[in-house]
Amino acid sequence: MTASGAPVRVRIAPSPTGDPHVGTAYIALMNLVFARQRQGRFVLRIEDTDRSRFVAASEQMIFDALHWLGLDWDEGPDVGGPYGPYRQSERTELYRRKVEELLAAGRAYRCFCTPERLEEMRRAQMAAKLPPRYDRHCRGLSGEEARARVAAGTPFVVRLAVPESGATTFRDELRGDITFDHHQVDDQVLMKSDGYPTYHLANVVDDHEMRITDVIRAEEWISSTPKHVLLYQAFGWELPRFWHMPLLRNQDRSKISKRKNPVSLVYYRQAGFLPEAMVNYLGLLGGGMPAPSAEAKDAERFAFAEMVEKFQFERISLGGPVFDLEKLRWLNGVYLRRLTPEEFFAAVRGGPLADDYLRAICPLAQERIETLGQFFDLTDFFFRDEVLPPAETWVPKKRDAAAARKMVAQLAERLEAGDWTLEALDAALRALAAETDWSAKEVFMLLRAVATGKTASPPLLESLVVMGRARSLARLRGFLAAAK
Numbered sequence: 001m002t003a004s005g006a007p008v009r010v011r012i013a014p015s016p017t018g019d020p021h022v023g024t025a026y027i028a029l030m031n032l033v034f035a036r037q038r039q040g041r042f043v044l045r046i047e048d049t050d051r052s053r054f055v056a057a058s059e060q061m062i063f064d065a066l067h068w069l070g071l072d073w074d075e076g077p078d079v080g081g082p083y084g085p086y087r088q089s090e091r092t093e094l095y096r097r098k099v100e101e102l103l104a105a106g107r108a109y110r111c112f113c114t115p116e117r118l119e120e121m122r123r124a125q126m127a128a129k130l131p132p133r134y135d136r137h138c139r140g141l142s143g144e145e146a147r148a149r150v151a152a153g154t155p156f157v158v159r160l161a162v163p164e165s166g167a168t169t170f171r172d173e174l175r176g177d178i179t180f181d182h183h184q185v186d187d188q189v190l191m192k193s194d195g196y197p198t199y200h201l202a203n204v205v206d207d208h209e210m211r212i213t214d215v216i217r218a219e220e221w222i223s224s225t226p227k228h229v230l231l232y233q234a235f236g237w238e239l240p241r242f243w244h245m246p247l248l249r250n251q252d253r254s255k256i257s258k259r260k261n262p263v264s265l266v267y268y269r270q271a272g273f274l275p276e277a278m279v280n281y282l283g284l285l286g287g288g289m290p291a292p293s294a295e296a297k298d299a300e301r302f303a304f305a306e307m308v309e310k311f312q313f314e315r316i317s318l319g320g321p322v323f324d325l326e327k328l329r330w331l332n333g334v335y336l337r338r339l340t341p342e343e344f345f346a347a348v349r350g351g352p353l354a355d356d357y358l359r360a361i362c363p364l365a366q367e368r369i370e371t372l373g374q375f376f377d378l379t380d381f382f383f384r385d386e387v388l389p390p391a392e393t394w395v396p397k398k399r400d401a402a403a404a405r406k407m408v409a410q411l412a413e414r415l416e417a418g419d420w421t422l423e424a425l426d427a428a429l430r431a432l433a434a435e436t437d438w439s440a441k442e443v444f445m446l447l448r449a450v451a452t453g454k455t456a457s458p459p460l461l462e463s464l465v466v467m468g469r470a471r472s473l474a475r476l477r478g479f480l481a482a483a484k
């Protein structure tokens, strides 16, 4: 219960823009522990209003990854609940109504500035070393003028009218009061010209409508929070409590990123991490669990139930926990060793040697071997964690290692951005070759070496499709990290 007697309700609000992220699992775990400690409800809401970044398969991947980890929600798009729909694209009518309310109250205004004007403004601000910010050009338009432009069919966005002076202060439960001077806060777009809300508007409206009492999210949203607070005030709504969790970091303390760590949960599943070990590891980050005493050998190993019992949000340290893949591997090894032989056998058969995976690989091998004994000689790379090819196999003749590495980095970027189908991979490879002085053949050979560790393999692109996006890209990134 909260102080006002309302039952605790928390949520995660991932956007389906690609592979499910390890940070999403971390925040989901924090929310779930918080809810279970307080007999609260845990909601999953899909924030899919950014149509330019929408990836159709992503929502299901988020569901699958979180279920795999056992981070199950009480309400959500797939299980329903009293405050649905839980997918923002199905709530656009509500946001439109709310925007009208803000416009009528003078807390928001229509902006007709063209993308060209905004671009020019941004360029001038950058040249003058000013922070990029909307110059409020349209804020002074009369209601009449705005209506006339709407009637004439001029495209517009709706912006938040941030007070011109003063400041907004809110309480962060982990940090205390945080104040943002209004000069620092942009007149945020609330509704885009396509009629879809931005994150800020939809997030606030939904947190209110879904009776969220505690917003537990990553620290990167702190700078958005003053905008949210202004929105709550404009609507006259009670604020939730805000808990901004420290960001997971790479070893060099930068924000966790795919260049330095695998971040896709799909990768961790495919690479054979056990869900219990993942949850345990994520629970160690941030320091919410009691420090292990010197004599308690096994104290870093705990299950979700123990977290619910012992985790304290007040204990969280704000330094930003380093996501340490080596430690996660070590912990996973601890979990593997604790399996019974039968469980271990089942884990191998359900993981690296799962029927579905083998079934997809078999057709690639059938035409190319003479005895079944050669099966793994040909296909070993499908089952390995890492294949690091000797330099003579990946540096093409007439090129040097630096140029080849650069090409692998470009390949990783390109392939990451597109679909994971034969056609898309083929097109991406050929496009990259055409843009550089590399031949398509050279690019294929380099990719083959890096992805399979071999100079000859079953058809390369078919193999990549079977290995999957997460595993294939992890291999490219792993190569780049090792080939420094």
Ligand code: GLU
Pocket (backbone or CB within 6 Å): 012, 013, 014, 015, 047, 199, 203, 216, 217, 218, 221
């Ligand atoms: N849609 C945001 C995200 O992708 C949600 C942030 C929040 O929790 O407010 O993380």
